[in-house]
Amino acid sequence: MAEAIATPPAREAATEKTSLITGSEAIAIACQLADVDVITAYPIRPYDTVMQYVSKLVANGEMDCEYIVAEGEHSQFEVVKHACACGARVFTGSSGVGWMYAMEALTVTPALRIPVVAMVGNRALDDPGAFGVEHNDALAVRDLGWQLVWVDTAQEALDTALIAYRVAEDRRVFLPCAISCDGAFLTHSQGIVKVPDQAKVKQFLPAYDRGDLLLHPDNPITVAPQANEDWLMEIRRQTAAAMERSPQVIREAYASFEKIFGRSYGNPFFEEYMTDDADIVLVGMGTLSMPVKVTIRQLRAEGKKVGFVRMRWFRPFAAEELAKSLGRFKAVGVIDRDFSLGAPYSSGVLATEVRAAMYGAGAQQPVIGFIAGLGGREVTVPDVRRMSEIISAAAEGKRQPPTQWIGLRE
Amino acid sequence: MGRLYAVEVVYRGIFQKTLAKNITRAIVLAAHRDGKHGISFGRYGDSPERNGIPAKAFAIVGDDEVTLEEGMAKYEPKEVDVTICVDDTLCKGVESWAWYGLQPINRLTKPGGTLIVTSLETPERLIEMSHRKDTPYKLAIIKAAASFSGLWVYKDDHTDARILGAVARVLPELFSLGSLQETLKEENPKTGELLAVSAQKQFDRTSTVGVAAGEGNTEVPYTFEMPKWTEMREGIAIPGIPAGAAIKDPVTGEVGGFQPERNPTFKKYLTRTMRPVVDFEKCIKCELCWIACPDSCFDVTPEKLYDANMAACCGCGVCEAICPVEKCITMVNETAFTDNASQWQAFRKDAPAYKSWLVTVIENRPDRSHGFRYRGQYEEQIKQEVSHG
Ligand code: SF4
Numbered sequence A: 001m002a003e004a005i006a007t008p009p010a011r012e013a014a015t016e017k018t019s020l021i022t023g024s025e026a027i028a029i030a031c032q033l034a035d036v037d038v039i040t041a042y043p044i045r046p047y048d049t050v051m052q053y054v055s056k057l058v059a060n061g062e063m064d065c066e067y068i069v070a071e072g073e074h075s076q077f078e079v080v081k082h083a084c085a086c087g088a089r090v091f092t093g094s095s096g097v098g099w100m101y102a103m104e105a106l107t108v109t110p111a112l113r114i115p116v117v118a119m120v121g122n123r124a125l126d127d128p129g130a131f132g133v134e135h136n137d138a139l140a141v142r143d144l145g146w147q148l149v150w151v152d153t154a155q156e157a158l159d160t161a162l163i164a165y166r167v168a169e170d171r172r173v174f175l176p177c178a179i180s181c182d183g184a185f186l187t188h189s190q191g192i193v194k195v196p197d198q199a200k201v202k203q204f205l206p207a208y209d210r211g212d213l214l215l216h217p218d219n220p221i222t223v224a225p226q227a228n229e230d231w232l233m234e235i236r237r238q239t240a241a242a243m244e245r246s247p248q249v250i251r252e253a254y255a256s257f258e259k260i261f262g263r264s265y266g267n268p269f270f271e272e273y274m275t276d277d278a279d280i281v282l283v284g285m286g287t288l289s290m291p292v293k294v295t296i297r298q299l300r301a302e303g304k305k306v307g308f309v310r311m312r313w314f315r316p317f318a319a320e321e322l323a324k325s326l327g328r329f330k331a332v333g334v335i336d337r338d339f340s341l342g343a344p345y346s347s348g349v350l351a352t353e354v355r356a357a358m359y360g361a362g363a364q365q366p367v368i369g370f371i372a373g374l375g376g377r378e379v380t381v382p383d384v385r386r387m388s389e390i391i392s393a394a395a396e397g398k399r400q401p402p403t404q405w406i407g408l409r410e
Numbered sequence B: 001m002g003r004l005y006a007v008e009v010v011y012r013g014i015f016q017k018t019l020a021k022n023i024t025r026a027i028v029l030a031a032h033r034d035g036k037h038g039i040s041f042g043r044y045g046d047s048p049e050r051n052g053i054p055a056k057a058f059a060i061v062g063d064d065e066v067t068l069e070e071g072m073a074k075y076e077p078k079e080v081d082v083t084i085c086v087d088d089t090l091c092k093g094v095e096s097w098a099w100y101g102l103q104p105i106n107r108l109t110k111p112g113g114t115l116i117v118t119s120l121e122t123p124e125r126l127i128e129m130s131h132r133k134d135t136p137y138k139l140a141i142i143k144a145a146a147s148f149s150g151l152w153v154y155k156d157d158h159t160d161a162r163i164l165g166a167v168a169r170v171l172p173e174l175f176s177l178g179s180l181q182e183t184l185k186e187e188n189p190k191t192g193e194l195l196a197v198s199a200q201k202q203f204d205r206t207s208t209v210g211v212a213a214g215e216g217n218t219e220v221p222y223t224f225e226m227p228k229w230t231e232m233r234e235g236i237a238i239p240g241i242p243a244g245a246a247i248k249d250p251v252t253g254e255v256g257g258f259q260p261e262r263n264p265t266f267k268k269y270l271t272r273t274m275r276p277v278v279d280f281e282k283c284i285k286c287e288l289c290w291i292a293c294p295d296s297c298f299d300v301t302p303e304k305l306y307d308a309n310m311a312a313c314c315g316c317g318v319c320e321a322i323c324p325v326e327k328c329i330t331m332v333n334e335t336a337f338t339d340n341a342s343q344w345q346a347f348r349k350d351a352p353a354y355k356s357w358l359v360t361v362i363e364n365r366p367d368r369s370h371g372f373r374y375r376g377q378y379e380e381q382i383k384q385e386v387s388h389g
């Protein structure tokens, strides 16, 4: 270990290998690199792909961990919660209604300050049964103390999984973290990924130390006793304080990641694409970044100054930074791959949050919400062009409906 | 603004829940007949009620609806005109699920208000049990044993009607006897006439004795300091209770046996209605009580006797039932005791004195029941009730 840290950078780079892998495989490899102790699984598409890759690593003797196939998602999340309380680094995950079936276990994890790291293979909620991506599954826990991050490439999935452990297991935070990977577009598509060197990962990721909260006979504590109104507000405030400390820990983790692995993600909370001189921007999460970026390059060739802001961390939500950035543009369009029925202006979840963030900063620009790509429907280049046109019109002062469905047969 | 009235019923969950509810409901309905508005509710924090755990129900009444609003949206009122205690062992204080520490029975009773107790004890004994107050109040006794009228099946022993008759007497501004009787008849089509008679009888015979400021139990009830959010351990984790230690014999200084550490913030002084007394000379050291006690109450003494610790005992009677030696462990009504001291310590210091104390408390024990101590006990008590009431 000590030797590995002392190795000069040139030789370190040589130990990094390149593989063609899916987003799910990238997450599985991150688990291997992070030396996860306990993994629980229960099949549901598209999360099950991670499960397959992990079980293969375990079966091949390439990974040493307890691999438990639970009898349902609720047990899956309960088992890792308990293992993590006992000091184990854990991994689990699910998709769509599987994630919802685990809801009670998901709910109790943050207040207990248990840093479970999970992958959500985003999938539409039933009914109707559909395999394609929607973000409502992961977003269902947005108010509960889960940290939520969206990624758009296999490389980012791998790197973010390592960062997630570093952030979640930081004593200042001790909150669970879910990494959202769009079903099909990321979970099932392969990309070229630089797989970091194990020694560097060790350097980046300190051992999980639960300290005085460790559930162990040598540290006799009772966790989660019955409590009433005399206690609950104080407990919620403690969990809130942990979430408030999370942004700083995230910043530190990305800075350290860049230093050790030489890969920079810029602003950890959101990625800006061609925004420097943009008049208008689109905002979105996950893999719809691909068609959006392609379209923006086309629009730019036509002289239209459009930019894109891709949200990574949804919880904690970097409201001030985002509002500051979006305040530079004449109009903002927010693409939601989710729905929030009955929400203000009938918008999706992200648009509602973006508006709230901008209002707090005193911004006056029009913010138009788009509902697109539900159930895994492709967000196409013409779709993005259409959204760009609507935003341009709004920027010119032409009133637009606050929420519009894009790519809908009408 | 009109006048706001509040009445609380302190009872033992879950056996007396229906009784408490009947009383608070009837208060609101009777007052409504007299043109007032009211609400009745059980204190939310007491639920889910556990057997024998003290709980409270309230009736809040206002001269008009606006006044009533002043008393609403609360877990409990700040003060009450009348405190009704339907189990006299609760005069020693109330340890509820809803808070931490021990609250005197008369804590909410207004200056000049009334504490009504169903009891076979003397006023002197009840005042001695109740914590002293800075202000004077009145005490009214309804001669009756604690009514275990049940939850699922309500065995109507008229305790509710009698208490309501007493309320009409001590607080006539709240509702008249006539309105109460009308309410009882309307609410109980079959038994209402008879209930109205019971209410009338108790109305006629109720009298109060004055309790002066400073009179009563001088002990300071244990309290609990609530920490700030920054002072609490994170992760809803609380320290485990450490292992216990050996006990020292008060006479010989011999050290041995084992006393487990116990929860320092949840005592069970008043969750019980009876407590075991142990005749240590009869004990054959079989250990069965130690094994069977659901609350790990028994401290093991250096000579391997078993001393039921009164900070932990909930009074379930399991030890009495399991002890193989006749009259070795006997359950005695909690009203017979004035402290929670160790019986074994008293026994070690002066065995003959302990023995005569033991004989006295057992022989003179006021009878009482959980409702399940032996088959038929309740029926026997009903007969007694008839003679009292
Ligand atoms: S009555 Fe006996 S068995 Fe029950 S809690 Fe008390 S000591 Fe234990």
Ligand code: SF4
Pocket: B278, B282, B283, B284, B285, B286, B287, B288, B289, B290, B306, B322, B323, B324, B325, B328, B329
């Ligand atoms: S059950 Fe009775 S005889 Fe046996 S140890 Fe306890 S008190 Fe003694």
